[in-house]
Amino acid sequence: MSVIEVKHVTKDYGQGRGIFDVSFEIKKGEVFGFLGPNGAGKTTTIRHLMGFIQPDEGELYINGKDTWKSTALIKHDVGYLPGELAFPDYMTGDQFIEFMAEERHISDMSRTEELKKLFELDTSEEIKEMSLGDKRKLAVVTAFMHNPNVLILDEPTSGLDPVMQERFIEFILNEKADGKTILLSSHIFSEVDATCDRIAIIKDGMVVSMIEADQLKRNTHKAFKIEFSSFEDYEKFLGKTAFAIPVKRPNQNQVKMNLTDEKMQQLFTELSEVNVNFISEIKFTLEDYFMDFYDRKKSVSDGEENLQYGIY
Template sequence: MSVIEVKHVTKDYGHGRGIFDVSFEIMEGEVFGFLGPNGAGKTTTIRHLMGFSKAQEGELYINGKNCWSSAAIIKQDVGYLPGELAFPKNMTGDQFIAFMAQERQITDMTRTEALKELFELDTSEAIKEMSLGTKRKLAVVTAFMHNPKILILDEPTSGLDPVMQERFIQFVLNEKAEGKTILLSSHIFSEVDATCDRIAIIKDGVIVSTIEASQLKQNSNKAFKIEFASFEDYQKFLTKTAFVIPIERPEQNQVKLNITDEKIQQLFIELSKVKVNFISEIKFTLEDYFMDFYDRKKTVADGKENLQHGIY
């Protein structure tokens, strides 16, 4: 069952800025990663989901309700953590939490107190005196204090120290275990890799790839770094090998080779005929996959074609 649906949404701000024909859906209980650098279109998409902006083309739905016309109703079911924080002036953390509890008609503050303890949040001071990290923790607590079934998180760990970043990732995993549906927008590979079931990569307002996280972890493509014992061994391997070899560091007699699982035996047969100092496998990561889209100077259409043909 689809909980979040984004259907061919376009918002063109001119000069190549905006989002263009963006489509994806998030199933119940799924953690969906929305990955891209700042300015790629992540926040614009989320603002449309939250009903803050109206699409020029396309439609967005949460729990079957239109995100623009039913925005007020949708917010009751959603925990939203914005990338850019804005709080009322002249309030303490305690006053803001009390205000949000009243707005959401929360009378049992047990979960709120547990979240404050989890994130080591002191709510007694004035918000204007808080550090960015403390404000971020206050936003986390107030976003999740009503125990929503749907979480929309825009750069959620921005401003948090490494310890709190790890604690937040564990919190998301716990929420996932409880069956929550989560949209996690980020440019941090580690938090997307640790939490997400599927990942969409957005570039210049266009989704260029959507992939199952398990596909990345089970990728049959392998990369090996090889250092030969001498320049003669290095040259012999280059002249005899059936593989296409990009020259890595010839001055150190090294190559880096990308192959599939079924070619590994052939590689080791060839290497048995020369002397090597070492061979090490380079793990394929989400960052490798992502940078393939952002490094190469190809069109979005090329990127989609390569994905369809399984070229990573």
């Protein structure tokens, strides 16, 4: 059963800005990652889901309700955490929480108190005096205080310190275990990798890939870093290898290679003819997969520059 449905949605702002024929669905109890850099179309899609924007084309549904026609009803079903925070500055944190509780007809504040304790939030001060991190915590508390079954989270850990980011990830995993349906929009690979069942990558307003997280973990391509004992061994390997290895800098003795399992035996056969200091596997990550869809110039860190004889 799909709780969230996005069907061929287009919103064209002109000059290549907007979203174009975006489609995906999220099943009950699933955490769905929406991954892309700022400006890719994540927030525009989410604003359509929340009924803030009417699409030029396409339809969106949450729990079977049209998000444009049933905006008020949907807001009671959903916990929404916006990427850009906007609070009434004249209120304290306590006053804002009280206001949101009245809006949602919440009388039992025990969950709210648990969330404040979990995220170490002092709600007594005026919102305008709060740090960005505390404002983000306040947004988290108010998004989850009514214990919704559907959560739409736009860059949820932006502004949180590393400790609170980890705590938030643990919290999301607990919500997932409770059967919540979650859309997590982010450009932070670690939080998407740690929480999501499926991941959509959006680029220039279009979904360019959809993949299951487990599929990435079962990837058969492996990357290796090899350091030869000498420049002579390195040259000998390059002279005989059947693998295509681009030589970018002279006087190096390291290579990085991407291989499938079936090519491993061939590599080790070739390496048996030279002297090698070490071979180390480089874990394939969500970031590696993501960057296949975005142009990237690989930069060499100071540490790599200081390695004698390297190919990257």
